[in-house]
Amino acid sequence: MNKLIPSFTASSTASSAIDRLSVMSDFYPRAESEELYQRLRQQQTWPDNHYEIAGRRFRLPRLQTWHADTGIVYSYSNNLLQTRPWTALLLSIRRRVEQRVGHRFNAVLVNYYRNGEDYVGWHSDDEREMGAAPVIASLSLGQARVFEVRPLGNGACRSAAAGNVQSLTLHSGDLLLMEAGFQQHWEHRVPAQDAVTGGRINLTFRYVLPP
Numbered sequence: 001m002n003k004l005i006p007s008f009t010a011s012s013t014a015s016s017a018i019d020r021l022s023v024m025s026d027f028y029p030r031a032e033s034e035e036l037y038q039r040l041r042q043q044q045t046w047p048d049n050h051y052e053i054a055g056r057r058f059r060l061p062r063l064q065t066w067h068a069d070t071g072i073v074y075s076y077s078n079n080l081l082q083t084r085p086w087t088a089l090l091l092s093i094r095r096r097v098e099q100r101v102g103h104r105f106n107a108v109l110v111n112y113y114r115n116g117e118d119y120v121g122w123h124s125d126d127e128r129e130m131g132a133a134p135v136i137a138s139l140s141l142g143q144a145r146v147f148e149v150r151p152l153g154n155g156a157c158r159s160a161a162a163g164n165v166q167s168l169t170l171h172s173g174d175l176l177l178m179e180a181g182f183q184q185h186w187e188h189r190v191p192a193q194d195a196v197t198g199g200r201i202n203l204t205f206r207y208v209l210p211p
């Protein structure tokens with residue numbers, strides 16, 4: 001399958017089977033990415049990570065904020081988060097990402113993993129509001145963390161899928177591109193890593209279809 005963006009270099013781990021996932025290493029040079037990490041960590045006001053669904057209380061294993069253009073509605077964020085306006089810093093990062101990948105984005109989910117205990121579990125970013133084949137650009141800042149992918153499976157396929165996990169390490173400044181078609185066939189997670197003490201911020205830029 002052709003790469004949508006030939007100038008992206010696929011990571012050696014991912015390229016073996018996942019041709020709709022690519023990583024641009026050092027999209028931000030290391031020193032700049034560390035500075036961005038510190039600025040975001042301090043500038044963002046992180047909301048409480050406890051929430052309720054149907055009267056039951058849950059704890060999100062990370063902190064999150066959600067920013068979107070005016071009028072953009074997204075059910076995932078509405079369940080958990082209030083939509084915030086873009087900050088100047090987030091907007092400047094968005095512009096640079098858009099220019100590089102050649103896609104427009106109108107929303108970003110900011111995930112703050114405070115240490116190795118924070119994680120995101122297996123999921124696909126396949127909410128209806130993003131259309132049938134979303135393109136998602138994901139910027140990593142701060143502590144390097146493992147990112148795992150596996151084929152989507154259900155029922156009997158689930159156990160086969162579990163044995164087919166591929167992983168790569170995302171470093172500060174790396175831009176991961178989940179291209180059109182990736183979410184329909186793969187799911188991903190950032191597992192807990194007990195040995196990790198540093199924090200990481202990840203920005204996933206998305207295009208949500210206007211209502």
Ligand SMILES: O=C(O)CCC(=O)C(=O)O
Pocket residue numbers: 109111120125138147170188189190202204
């Ligand atoms: O932190 C990451 O690298 C992944 C974040 C993620 O999966 C998401 O925001 O949907």
